[in-house]
Amino acid sequence: MxxxxxxxxxxxxxxxxxxxxxxxxxxxxxxxxxxxxxxxxxxxxxxxxxxxxxxxxxxxxxxxxxxxxxxxxxxxxxxxxxxxxxxxxxxxxxxxxxxxxxxxxxxxxxxxxxxxxxxxxxxxxxxxxxxxxxxxxxxxxxxxxxxxxxxxxxxxxxxxxSLLDAVTGLSGSGPAYGFMVIEALADAGVKQGLSRQKSLELAAQTILGAAAMVLETGMHPAALRDMVASPAGTTIAAIAALEKNGLRHALHEAVSAATQRSKELSSLS
Ligand SMILES: NC(=O)c1ccc[n+]([C@@H]2O[C@H](COP(=O)([O-])OP(=O)(O)OC[C@H]3O[C@@H](n4cnc5c(N)ncnc54)[C@H](O)[C@@H]3O)[C@@H](O)[C@H]2O)c1
The missing domain is CATH 3.40.50.720 (NAD(P)-binding Rossmann-like Domain)
Known part of the structure; x- marks a missing residue:
């Protein structure tokens, strides 16, 4: 070629x-x-x-x-x-x-x-x-x-x-969602007393590590999450807070808004 x-x-x-x-x-x-x-x-x-x-x-x-x-x-x-x-x-x-x-x-x-x-x-x-x-x-x-x-x-x-708009909404625009999650986690770490630099490094590496575990083990993310959520432990307390505050719903809405916008832009081109 x-x-x-x-x-x-x-x-x-x-x-x-x-x-x-x-x-x-x-x-x-x-x-x-x-x-x-x-x-x-x-x-x-x-x-x-x-x-x-x-x-x-x-x-x-x-x-x-x-x-x-x-x-x-x-x-x-x-x-x-x-x-x-x-x-x-x-x-x-x-x-x-x-x-x-x-x-x-x-x-x-x-x-x-x-x-x-x-x-x-x-x-x-x-x-x-x-x-x-x-x-x-x-x-x-x-x-x-x-x-x-x-x-x-x-x-x-x-x-x-016909699925390329959905791809745009998920992986095309997705890096921005990841950046926002990392930034928010880093802020949260700073609030708990970590330095800005250490907090950002820990947040980014944690998201990288979670993604690598999904891709490398082939396990369902819910199974991996259950493995780190011990009874009455810290992680399940955090999961309850994320569910209460609509993390899943926010991500559904984000992908859906970006997919819709991609369809609108394609129809204009
Ligand atoms: N950057 C991204 O994250 C990303 C993600 C998905 C898709 N894309 C797509 O990739 C494409 C390129 O994006 P980019 O970020 O690399 O843009 P860019 O601006 O960095 O590069 C585009 C280049 O095209 C040149 N160019 C413009 N008209 C030309 C012509 N007639 N002949 C030859 N060269 C010409 C420009 O001078 C420029 O150097 C876009 O269509 C974008 O939709 C980019």
Missing amino acids: HLGVIGCGKMGTALVSGAIRCNVLLPQNVWGIDAIDAATVAFSASTKAHHATSFLQLAENCDTFLLATKPQDIATACESLTHALAGRPALVISLAAGVTLSRLEKLLPENARVIRTMPNTPALVGKGASAYCLGTLATPDDQKITHTILAAVGIATEVSE
């Missing part, structure tokens, strides 16, 4: 760096292009990949393309790519939030095989949670390529496009 990265910003660079780190991609097989020259230069300095000076050069050297511009720049980027491909077949993987498969298929050449993805910001530190859905012409090989690239910076799973 020869990958052309269109938009060498945070996500494009994070995905390529992760894939190179995991030997999924070789830097000599990657080309990047950006509307801002400095971004292309920074991309190739950090990944050791080539930087393309034109869409034509990118299209001549690559068979797979990562669309990593902001959603509002997707139409311009697709137009440049379509022109440069001049009918050659291509796999195009889009990261743009809210830009549907049918819109991408309209913007790209009619023989383009398109895949739409929803990554999240922890991909920047190799702990992403991404979902993707396949366009009408995408093949099983295209699915494998996309999965491998996304899995290089975390986990990846295929969903139908």
Whole structure:
């Protein structure tokens, strides 16, 4: 695979760096292009990949393309790519939030095989949670390529496009919920007398550890929670306080609000 990265910003660079780190991609097989020259230069300095000076050069050297511009720049980027491909077949993987498969298929050449993805910001530190859905012409090989690239910076799973708004509400916006929980726990620790720095470290590592236990043991979170809640102990007292104050309900409402907002934004794009 020869990958052309269109938009060498945070996500494009994070995905390529992760894939190179995991030997999924070789830097000599990657080309990047950006509307801002400095971004292309920074991309190739950090990944050791080539930087393309034109869409034509990118299209001549690559068979797979990562669309990593902001959603509002997707139409311009697709137009440049379509022109440069001049009918050659291509796999195009889009990261743009809210830009549907049918819109991408309209913007790209009619023989383009398109895949739409929803990554999240922890991909920047190799702990992403991404979902993707396949366009009408995408093949099983295209699915494998996309999965491998996304899995290089975390986990990846295929969903139908109708579920991508739910993915946005859960894992796309989810890092913000995690940050708020960690911040609130750290504040609570400070209230109980811990220093700010120790409290923040303990809070973040505790959430990281809980998540790792769920993923590594495969056990249900309720079973893991029961293991630390001894009769008449401290943890069950805290659990009762969390239930009383509606932690579960707040999270249901958060995911539902973000999913709804994602649907609204997709319908506007
Ligand atoms: N950052 C995230 O957490 C996150 C999460 C999920 C999805 N995404 C998606 O990833 C995409 C990229 O986000 P980001 O945070 O990396 O943005 P970014 O602003 O860091 O990078 C986008 C880059 O695209 C370049 N660009 C704009 N128009 C272009 C064009 N016509 N041709 C070539 N380059 C062009 C910009 O100069 C910029 O460097 C977005 O569509 C976003 O929806 C991002």
